[in-house]
Amino acid sequence: MLIRNKLMLRFTLLVLGIQLSFSAFIYYFNASTRAQRFEHRLANSGTLAGRILVRTYKLEARMLNSLRWADLLTLPQEQISIYGPDNTLRYSNADAGSQAMNRARLQLMVKEPVVAFPREGRRETVGLLFSDTGNGEQYRIIVSAVDQVGWAHLRQLALLLGLGNLGALILTILAGWFFAESALRPVARITQQAGRISATNLGRRLSEGNGRDELAQLARVFNSMLRGLQQAFEGQKSFLAHASHELRTPLTTLTGTLETALEYDTSLPEAKESMAQSLDAARRLSSLTNGLLNLAKAEGALPAFAPVRLDECLNQALVQVRATYPGREWRLVFGTLPTETEADLFMLPGNAELLTTALLNLLDNAGKYSANPVRVEVDYADARTLLVRITDAGPGIAPNELNRIYEPLYRATGALTRPGYGLGLSLTQRIVQRHGGRLEITSALGQGTTASIWLPATPL
Structure with a gap:
């Protein structure tokens, strides 16, 4: 069902419920008032x-012949029965068949001066105690009588309320x-605008209206999502362009x-x-393919996390880069560590293989672009956050390129002459994000680069 129809139905049912409740209250109030009045x-x-x-002692003196019976009939179809102190019928203008019910009612007329009996159809009955002031x-x-005027008024009221509710129902719809x-x-309008957006024109945005209501908030959420999709599509296009170029080169060779x-x-x-040249090209192709596969692995479903020691992952990465760059100096420094705890330090939930890969990529970049010593610092940013900071003294990265270094297969200007394919930082960022952390690269031309990783640690 369309939302429009749902709103109409719920609005109509709500108003109709209020109308019927109010009408029932009015009818009940009038019916109760009529019964009390009658x-x-x-x-x-x-x-x-x-x-x-x-x-006037007419009953005792048997002087009823002097009365005109119609003088006592003040109500429609009125029936009056008078019983004496000995419960004998002294007077009645009704037929004899109706007295059986009246005699049963006498048992209920003991204390209350006026007793209202249950209604029989439209006929209503009241019994009252009457004292003779002469002999006590x-x-x-x-x-008993029938309230013809009162019931007629109730019928008119019911008809009026029914017609009023019917007219109000039409107006409510x-x-x-x-x-x-x-x-x-x-x-x-938002649906119409969203229908015009496709993969070829993700730059279009939805109108945010007055910018204050819920629909404006919805439009802002959609626009934010569109910006993310646009960036993802552009990143995918760039990735495909670079990947096809990088794969084509070793394949052509x-x-x-x-x-x-x-x-x-x-x-x-x-x-x-010729075989040596072919083997070199095949190795380059294998290295690039493995990098792309690792990137896809980091994007896909990860195995269940287990407790991991970050310092052990870092040591494994350091062993590999020391073998790759034997003449480089690697300075491992530990910051101020918590002392008032018996828990294992540097523990975090994660995947040891992926974390080692991420740290290895950062260390490899530092060793690749810097001939000077590389500083590796491990510290606690706070009780729940681990911090790894890797600092080199390389040529640095230009400010206008810092925003693009995380794109797959993108290589900064200073990296074009060095071996690599531009997958390391992209893969590292994916791994860190999948572990709930954050990667930040800061650099200055001629002064070096610092890579910082914040990762959620196991509470101490």
């Missing part, structure tokens, strides 16, 4: 009959449609060398030289 009229009629028949004897008078259409018009060797090499020395 009960009072029945009691007054019974009192009038007592004054005329009992206190107590009579019981039972009066129209108002619900109007307000739903008005409220969802910005959503329809390998293919050309093999074709040349097959066609022209006639001696063993020439064949060995």
Whole structure:
């Protein structure tokens, strides 16, 4: 169901519920008032009959012939029965068949001066105790009648409320449609704008309207997502362009060398030289492929994290770079470490292989671009954060290139003459982010580069 229809339905049901509740209250209030008013009229009629028949001693003197029966009938279809102190019927204008119910009602007329009995259809009955002021004897008078005027008024009220609710329901549906259409018009506009955005024009943005309501917040979220998608698409395009270029170069070299060797090499020395060139191209191709596979691995699902010692990962990485750069000096420094704890230091949840790879990439970059000593510092930034800082004295990176060094296969100007494919920092950043950490590279031309990694540590 469309949101517009849901809003209309809920709005209509809510208003209809309020209307019906209010109408039921009005009808109940009027019905209760009618019953109380008619009960009072029945009691007054019974009192009038007592004054005329009992206190004038017409019942005792058998002088009822002097009365006109119609003079006592003040209510529609009124029936009056008067019982003496001995519970004998002294007077009744109703047929004899109705007295069986009245005699049963006498048992309930003991203490209360006025008793209202359950209604029989539309006929309502009231019994009252009436005392003769002369001899103090107590009579019981039972009066019943039909409130024709009151019931007619209730029928008119019910008809009026029904028609009013029906008209209000129609107006509510129209108002619900109007307000739903008005409220969802910005959503329809956002939907229309979003429908025009595709992979070829991710630079378009949604209108944020007044910039204050929930729809403006939704548009801002969409625009932020579009910016992220645009950056991801541009990064993917750049990655594909660089990857195709980097893969094409060793493949072309390998293919050309093999074709040349097959066609022209006639001696063993020439064949060995061609094989050496082909092997070098194959190694470059294998290194690049492994780098791309590692990057894909860091992007995919990782195995469950386990407790890892960061200092052991760092030691393994240092062993490898010392073998790769035997003449380089590596200075390992430990910062101020917590002393008031018995827990193991440098512990964090993670993947030891990936963390070693990330640290190795940073150390390899430092050794590759700097002939001077490289400083490696391990410290606690706070009780819950580990910090590794690697500082070299290399040529540095230009400020305009610092924002792009994390792109896969991107290489800064000073790195073009050095071996590598521009995958190390991108892979390291992915690994650090997957571990809930942060990588930051700071550099100045001619002064060197510092790579800092913050990683969430196991609480001490």
